[in-house]
Amino acid sequence: xxxxxxxxxxxxxxxxxxxxxxxxxxxxxxxxxxxxxxxxxxxxxxxxxxxxxxxxxxxxxxxxxxxxxxxxxxxxxxxxxxxxxxxxxxxxxxxxxxxxxxxxxxxxxxxxxxxxxxxxxxxxxxxxxxxxxxxxxxxxxxxxxxxxxxxxxxxxxxxxxxxxxxxxxxxxxxxxxxxxxxxxxxxxxxxxxxxxxxxxxxxxxxxxxxxxxxxxxxxxxxxxxxxxxxxxxxxxxxxxxxxxxxxxxxxxxxxxxxxxxxxxxxxxxxxxxxxxxxxxxxxxxxxxxxxxxxxxxxxxxxxxxxxxxxxxxxxxxxxxxxxxxxxxxxxxxxxxxxxxxxxxxxxxxxxxxxxxxxxxxxxxxxxxxxxxxxxxxxxxxxxxxxxxxxxxxxxxxxxxxxxxxxxxxxxxxxxxxxxxxxxxxxxxxxxxxxxxxxxxxxxxxxxxxxxxxxxxxxxxxxxxxxxxxxxxxxxxxxxxxxxxxxxxxxxxxxxxxxxxxxxxxxxxxxxxxxxxxxxxxxxxxxxxxxxxxxxxxxxxxxxxxxxxxxxxxxxxxxxxxxxx
Amino acid sequence: xxxxxxxxxxxxxxxxxxxxxxxxxxxxxxxxxxxxxxxxxxxxxxxxxxxxxxxxxxxxxxxxxxxxxxxxxxxxxxxxxxxxxxxxxxxxxxxxxxxxxxxxxxxxxxxxxxxxxxxxxxxxxxxxxxxxxxxxxxxxxxxxxxxxxxxxxxxxxxxxxxxxxxxxxxxxxxxxxxxxxxxxxxxxxxxxxxxxxxxxxxxxxxxxxxxxxxxxxxxxxxxxxxxxxxxxxxxxxxxxxxxxxxxxxxxxxxxxxxxxxxxxxxxxxxxxxxxxxxxxxxxxxxxxxxxxxxxxxxxxxxxxxxxxxxxxxxxxxxxxxxxxxxxxxxxxxxxxxxxxxxxxxxxxxxxxxxxxxxxxxxxxxxxxx
Numbered sequence: 001x002x003x004x005x006x007x008x009x010x011x012x013x014x015x016x017x018x019x020x021x022x023x024x025x026x027x028x029x030x031x032x033x034x035x036x037x038x039x040x041x042x043x044x045x046x047x048x049x050x051x052x053x054x055x056x057x058x059x060x061x062x063x064x065x066x067x068x069x070x071x072x073x074x075x076x077x078x079x080x081x082x083x084x085x086x087x088x089x090x091x092x093x094x095x096x097x098x099x100x101x102x103x104x105x106x107x108x109x110x111x112x113x114x115x116x117x118x119x120x121x122x123x124x125x126x127x128x129x130x131x132x133x134x135x136x137x138x139x140x141x142x143x144x145x146x147x148x149x150x151x152x153x154x155x156x157x158x159x160x161x162x163x164x165x166x167x168x169x170x171x172x173x174x175x176x177x178x179x180x181x182x183x184x185x186x187x188x189x190x191x192x193x194x195x196x197x198x199x200x201x202x203x204x205x206x207x208x209x210x211x212x213x214x215x216x217x218x219x220x221x222x223x224x225x226x227x228x229x230x231x232x233x234x235x236x237x238x239x240x241x242x243x244x245x246x247x248x249x250x251x252x253x254x255x256x257x258x259x260x261x262x263x264x265x266x267x268x269x270x271x272x273x274x275x276x277x278x279x280x281x282x283x284x285x286x287x288x289x290x291x292x293x294x295x296x297x298x299x300x301x302x303x304x305x306x307x308x309x310x311x312x313x314x315x316x317x318x319x320x321x322x323x324x325x326x327x328x329x330x331x332x333x334x335x336x337x338x339x340x341x342x343x344x345x346x347x348x349x350x351x352x353x354x355x356x357x358x359x360x361x362x363x364x365x366x367x368x369x370x371x372x373x374x375x376x377x378x379x380x381x382x383x384x385x386x387x388x389x390x391x392x393x394x395x396x397x398x399x400x401x402x403x404x405x406x407x408x409x410x411x412x413x414x415x416x417x418x419x420x421x422x423x424x425x426x427x428x429x430x431x432x433x434x435x436x437x438x439x440x441x442x443x444x445x446x447x448x449x450x451x452x453x454x455x456x457x458x459x460x461x462x463x464x465x466x467x468x469x470x471x472x473x474x475x476x477x478x479x480x481x482x483x484x485x486x487x488x489x490x491x492x493x494x495x496x497x498x499x500x501x502x503x504x505x506x507x508x509x510x511x512x513x514x515x516x517x518x519x520x521x522x523x524x525x526x527x528x529x530x531x532x533x534x535x536x537x538x539x540x541x542x543x544x545x546x547x548x549x550x551x552x553x554x555x556x557x558x559x560x561x562x563x564x
Numbered sequence: 565x566x567x568x569x570x571x572x573x574x575x576x577x578x579x580x581x582x583x584x585x586x587x588x589x590x591x592x593x594x595x596x597x598x599x600x601x602x603x604x605x606x607x608x609x610x611x612x613x614x615x616x617x618x619x620x621x622x623x624x625x626x627x628x629x630x631x632x633x634x635x636x637x638x639x640x641x642x643x644x645x646x647x648x649x650x651x652x653x654x655x656x657x658x659x660x661x662x663x664x665x666x667x668x669x670x671x672x673x674x675x676x677x678x679x680x681x682x683x684x685x686x687x688x689x690x691x692x693x694x695x696x697x698x699x700x701x702x703x704x705x706x707x708x709x710x711x712x713x714x715x716x717x718x719x720x721x722x723x724x725x726x727x728x729x730x731x732x733x734x735x736x737x738x739x740x741x742x743x744x745x746x747x748x749x750x751x752x753x754x755x756x757x758x759x760x761x762x763x764x765x766x767x768x769x770x771x772x773x774x775x776x777x778x779x780x781x782x783x784x785x786x787x788x789x790x791x792x793x794x795x796x797x798x799x800x801x802x803x804x805x806x807x808x809x810x811x812x813x814x815x816x817x818x819x820x821x822x823x824x825x826x827x828x829x830x831x832x833x834x835x836x837x838x839x840x841x842x843x844x845x846x847x848x849x850x851x852x853x854x855x856x857x858x859x860x861x862x863x864x865x866x867x868x869x870x871x872x873x874x875x876x877x878x879x880x881x882x883x884x885x886x887x888x889x890x891x892x893x894x895x896x897x898x899x900x901x902x903x904x905x906x907x908x909x910x911x912x913x914x915x916x917x918x919x920x921x922x923x924x925x926x927x928x929x930x931x932x933x
Contacts, residue, residue, distance in 0.1 A: 127661035131917075138922040142914055144662070202843060335774075336925040341932050404735075405800045428785050511740075511786055511931040519928070525633040527921060 075441035076541075079319075079534035080305075082312035085304065088129045089116040093308040096301065104296050110284040111250075114243045115219045117151045122226045135483045135529055136314065136323070137303040143294050150291040155242030157282045162245045165275045166268045169245070176236050178267040179220045187234065200234050208261040216247035246284070252276040302326025313537035339536065342516040347543070349434060349515070350498035356438045357445040357451060358487060359493045365486070369456075383446050391440065395507045398436040402427040404506075428510030436508045441497055446491035451485030452561050485561035492551070492560065496544060516540060589850040592621045593647040599626035600791075601814060605870035606650070608888070610858035617857075620850065626712050631655060635664045635840060644840045647851040650699070653692050653834040657913055660695035665838040666696045666848070673852055677879035678861035686861075686877045690834055692913050698836040698876035699864065703899035704744050705830035705906070707797055707812040708732075708804040709898030710822045715803075722907075723829040724752040726804060727780055737793045740786035742927040743916055744806070744831045747909065749776035751829055757907075761915050770923065773928050786931070797823050809899050813872035817890060817897070827904040833911045836876065874900040 032041040054061075086093050091112035099105045130144030135241035140288045168174045176185065181204040191201055203224035223244060224235035231238075252273045262269055288295040291355040306326050307314060314324045321337040322329055331337075364383065368376050386394060401407045412418040426432060456479060464474040502517035509515070516536060523533035551557070572809035595611065602623060611622050625646065627634055632655050637854065638644045649873050651659065652729055660690040668674075670684045670691055675685035684691060690698040708720050714733050725732050750769070751761050753776045763769035787793055790911040792808035794815040807828070815821045837859070839851045855884050857863065865883035870893060875881065895901055899908075 013623065058750045124663045131658070131661055134918060135921050139918045141661075142918045145914075145917075332925075335927075336922075336929050338925060338932060403799065404802050506788060525630045527924065528632055528662070529921070530636075562684060 041237040063372065065372050075530075075534050076538050077534075078531050079315045079538050080311045080313070082307055082314070083310045084125075084129055084132050085308050086310055088120050088125050089113065089304065089308075096305050096308065096334055099301065099305065101302060101305070102298055104285070104298065105301055107283065107285055109301075110288055110295075111215070111243075111247065113288070114151060114154050114284055115222065118219075118241045118243055119222050119226050121148045121151060122230050131528070133303055133307065133488060135318075135532070136307060137299055139294060140300060140303065143292050143300065147288070147291050147295075152241060152531075154284060154287045155244070155246035155282075157246035157280065159242040159251050159434065161279050162249065162272060162276075165272050168268055169272070170239065172236055172238055172240075174267055175220065175244075178262075178265055178269065179206060179209055179217060179224075180204065188234070192234075192236075198226055199232070202205055203228060203235055206261075208259060212255060212259050212262055213248065213251035216244055216251050219244045219247050243284075244279075248272075249276050249279055299326070315531040317534040317537075318532050319539055338438070338519070339516065342514070342519060343539070343543070345430075346499055346515040346517070346540075347432060349513070350495050353437050353441060353498045354445075354491050354495045356434065357442055358491065360438065361442055361445035361449055361490065362483075362487070365446050365453055368446070368450045369453035370458075380450075383443055386440070387443060391503060392507075394440060395436055395504050398432070398439070398508055399427060402432055402435065427508050427515070430509070430513040432510065433505045433513035433515075436504050437498060437501060440504060441494045444493045446496060448489035448493065448561070449483065449486040452489070453483055456482045465536075485559050488551075488555055488560040492548075495547075499540065499544060586904065588846060589620075589646075589853060590844075591619070591850075592623070593743040593847070593850050593854065594623045594625055594645060595648045595650070595854075596625045596627050596646050597650040598628045602873075603869055605867050606858075608870055609867040610863055611853075613749055613863075614854060614857050615811070618853075620854075624752060632658055633665075635659060636662065638840070639664050639842065644842055646840055647843065647847055648822035649838050649840065650835065650840055653696055653698075653836065654911065654913055654916065656696040656836065656838050657693045657917060659838060660693045661917075664841055666841045666843070668839070670697070670699055673856060675856055675860040677877060678883075681879060686879050688878065690876050692834065696836050697839050697859055698834050699859060700835050700867065700873035701832055701876055701900055702835060702873045703809045703827075703830035703832050704739070704806055704830075705807050705809050705812070706804060706826035707793065707815070707823045708826055709797055709800065710824050712803045719824075720804065720826050723748055723762045723826065725826070726806075727752045727776060729780060729783060732804060734803030735778060735783050735785055735796075735800045735801060737785045737787050737796050737807075739806055740788050740931070742923045743911070743920075745777065745924070746770070746773040747831065748829060749773040752776060755911055757829075760909075761912060764915075764919070764923075765932065770926065774926070777930075794821075794823075797821065809897075810871050810873050813897050817887075817892065825904075827899070827906075829907045829909065830899055830904070831911055832899065832908055834876065835873075860878075868894050868898070872897040872899075874898040909933070 030038040032038045034041070083201035089112075092109060094104065095109040095112040099109060117126055120129065126144045126148045127141075130141040133144075162169045180188075184201060184204040188203045191198070203221065205217055205221045220240060223240050227233045227235055227238050237558075252269075253276055255273065258270055258273055285295070294300055303326070306324055312324070317324050317329060319339055321332045321340050323332055364379070368379055368383070371379065399406070403409070404425065406427075408421045408426070409418070413420055413423065418424065426435070460478050460482070461474050464478045465471070469477065499515075500517055502521050504516060505514045506518050506521075509518075516541075520533045520536050520540075523529045523536070548557075595606075597606055603626065606924065607624070611624075614620070615622055616811075628650050631651050632651050635644075635646070638646070656665065670687065671682045673681035674697065676682055681684075687698050690701070690714070706720070706723065706726065708725075710719075712732075712734060715731070718731050720726075720732060726736055726738075746764060747760050750763055751757060751771050753772060755763050755909070764773065785796060785805075787796075787805075787807070790808045790811050793802070793805035794811050796802040797805055798815060798819070798821050804826075809825070812823065812825055816823050816825070837855050839855065843851060859877070861877055861879045862883065864877050865880040865885075867873070868875055868880075868884045869886070869888040875884065881900070884898065886892060887894055896903065899905065
């Protein structure tokens with residue numbers, strides 16, 4: 001036995017290790033055949049073979065990245081993404097910066113909102129924004145839908161008065177002459193003469209006008225581009241929205257003497273500026289309140305402001321029964337707290353299911369590993385049989401068995417153990433979920449247990465007994481510890497599968513036996529609140545990783561074996 | 565001879581113009597529906613005659629239950645594989661809000677009624693969204709077992725029997741969502757129907773509805789799929805339960821179960837077609853051609869031969885005949901039949917669009933308590 005103590009270091013003679021050591025001891029580095037230092041040459045060939053290995057697995061790696069990691073990352077990203085508010089209402093969000101948060105915002109905010117909403121209606125984005133904000137404050141969905149129907153009329157009094165001064169203002173050409181960059185007008189005329197399939201050149205604003213008439217120029221540019229993109233129409237053909245007339249009058253009122261470029265543009269703007277002072281101007285905010293008085297509700301504005309950032313913690317807060325309000329983070333009222341309970345229930349019931357799988361699976365795995373091959377094979381087929389039946393069929397079968405008028409209750413009543421009035425409630429509650437899921441997940445416990453038990457040499461047990469151990473001691477002190485890696489592997493499999501299950505709980509869980517995944521499924525497919533679903537999913541993923549880490553600390557992941 | 569020539573020429577012309585129109589339409593399409601007896605009725609009444617007329621090849625997909633989520637995913641992936649989708653009106657509104665469904669000009673794109681009315685007059689207020697093409701009116705209503713010994717011969721006559729555990733003991737089944745259940749709870753708590761939604765908008769009103777549901781909470785099995793209640797009723801697991809009226813019709817008339825209908829305060833809901841936004845021109849033309857065909861007066865009346873859902877056009881009602889296999893008159897089994905429709909309400913889409921997120925959270929929290 002003493003020879004075994006000698007490690008590789010004890011060998012003398014020409015081993016690669018010794019060669020390296022000799023080289024270090026000598027003056028220079030040892031050289032390879034091509035004259036390079038041997039160390040570098042070795043490292044190079046190692047690197048090359050690593051690279052080759054990497055190339056070999058590259059298809060798989062790419063496949064996993066593209067089809068597994070990327071979708072998960074994309075889904076998780078939705079839990080914080082919230083660009084829709086700032087993209088749909090960019091002007092309003094900026095105007096709201098100066099809002100005090102308590103009273104109804106002033107005219108500038110409403111004017112910005114008309115502009116934004118006109119564009120949003122054209123792009124059919126206002127209803128989507130409404131349903132997004134409705135997750136946070138009840139009633140915003142219909143508020144936006146209703147406002148979307150009336151918003152194109154806001155500004156009509158101004159429009160009528162402008163046209164009253166000079167009917168030319170009804171002509172799209174007048175507006176183009178005033179607003180557009182002369183270069184664009186030229187390019188557009190060329191494009192129109194060409195009759196090509198190409199889209200019209202993108203509208204460009206006249207810089208001088210932008211400076212002199214900021215509000216109306218900004219809105220007109222938005223109008224022109226929206227018309228070009230959404231309707232594939234041309235601003236040279238379309239009359240601007242009434243709100244642009246309204247903005248023009250306001251711009252003219254604020255403007256001092258008319259700049260020369262404008263006066264020279266050939267558009268009857270001088271006469272309009274003269275008349276604008278005497279116009280009867282409607283309040284934009286009053287027009288909004290006419291459509292729906294909820295616009296006077298600071299909570300609506302608070303919600304828009306609170307969710308105006310491109311990223312939000314709102315979904316995550318929702319997922320832990322909290323909400324982001326204009327006043328800060330608050331707990332949900334007690335009658336709306338769901339997710340905390342569901343997370344705890346999911347964890348607890350998954351543990352329970354894992355426990356019952358160990359209890360039921362261990363003896364079966366032991367039998368499988370110790371019976372003669374013919375019988376064991378038959379038993380193995382019985383274990384695998386459920387895999388070949390549809391999950392729905394198996395779950396429905398449990399309904400037939402467990403319900404109050406079901407097979408088990410009928411037998412108990414028939415045999416006199418129960419009387420008819422006290423039939424057991426075994427389904428549509430937590431019991432039903434635990435029973436059905438234990439059955440469905442049992443093979444995932446049995447298979448790793450079996451493959452580990454198969455490798456336990458029966459001679460260990462015989463040796464223990466020959467040394468005087470009773471059957472029990474031999475099992476507990478010798479066999480069981482050797483089978484623990486199988487329990488570990490089975491438990492991880494069953495627990496992780498259980499924590500994400502939702503079909504079976506949905507069918508047999510009633511109200512007390514459903515998991516967090518059922519709510520995730522609801523938000524994905526019914527309420528379309530994918531942000532909240534993603535937040536719930538992220539929390540679930542984090543929980544599983546945390547438990548995995550704990551497991552590694554306590555049991556050690558090296559102690560897990562899926563096979564011999 | 566001359567007459568025959570003219571007839572031949574006009575046929576040839578007809579064929580030629582048909583072929584011209586055909587050239588601009590896709591020759592295959594995917595229709596999405598709910599599966600089961602409902603989809604069969606659509607195949608028999610709409611798609612089989614349509615395919616025979618046009619030779620288009622039609623693929624059916626049974627994904628309507630997940631249609632909103634799948635359509636959003638398809639739109640994000642930029643690959644829309646569906647041409648015509650059957651959805652409930654609430655989903656149609658959601659899809660329209662999200663910009664995922666195409667807006668329809670009902671008068672221009674759909675056939676006028678046989679009685680000379682325009683499509684929008686014929687469908688009337690059932691056009692609940694710009695994207696929605698109504699097809700049938702169905703209702704969520706109750707069925708009860710007719711052989712319950714504990715009831716001592718009493719028979720439920722109004723919806724409040726659901727909340728009356730003394731006269732009608734036993735398990736009930738209700739849908740696992742707040743819609744309709746909260747309305748019934750308030751109606752049975754003495755709130756007149758025209759005030760139900762005003763009451764439900766207040767915190768106290770919601771508490772009141774939940775308190776009413778509390779009285780039967782321990783005796784309720786909550787369902788999520790329409791097939792569950794008929795099954796539970798047939799097994800004797802529940803004595804009374806809500807589901808879609810067509811499901812109860814097939815349990816009663818086709819399977820001869822000891823079940824009867826309780827039509828009182830049935831909630832009308834609509835089901836119809838939408839066309840996904842962003843289809844290519846050929847596919848869009850095909851989809852529009854199909855819905856024009858499938859929602860004309862005769863076709864809608866034909867569907868009622870196979871399933872007891874009411875046609876959405878007023879002009880179809882007089883054409884509803886007998887069941888194709890059973891040979892019984894279908895009119896008395898329609899939710900819209902005057903004898904059945906004494907007390908009804910229509911799913912309040914706009915109200916629920918606002919309050920659904922909020923009340924759903926409350927409902928789930930209430931269930932979990």
